[in-house]
Amino acid sequence: MNTIYQSNQGKNILLNSYEHYLSLLQTETKRTYVPTRYGLTHVMETGSSELKPLVILQGGNCINPMTLAWFRPFV
Incomplete structure (x- = not known):
């Protein structure tokens, strides 16, 4: 199986960072x-389903929760 990770340690660091940034959103995320x-x-997905959707296309330079945190004021 192909993987982007060079080691299990690196993978775990990234996954832990991912969960950390996700917790900073302080909102339910699907x-x-x-x-x-x-x-x-x-x-x-996050935010109210009653509002107009905002689609954010994630680049490869940072993790999704970090990018979502930038848009937290719009949730």
Whole structure:
């Protein structure tokens, strides 16, 4: 199986950082996996379903919860 991680230690550091930033959002977050032609894509949803959606396309330079934290005022 191919992996982006060079070691289990590096993987664990990244996953712990991911959960840390997710906890900083202080809001309920739904995790979903959407099938695409490239495989499963991780999607995170947060905020009120009664508001207009805001779609944020995550770049590769930081983790999803960190990016969502930038948009916290809009939730």
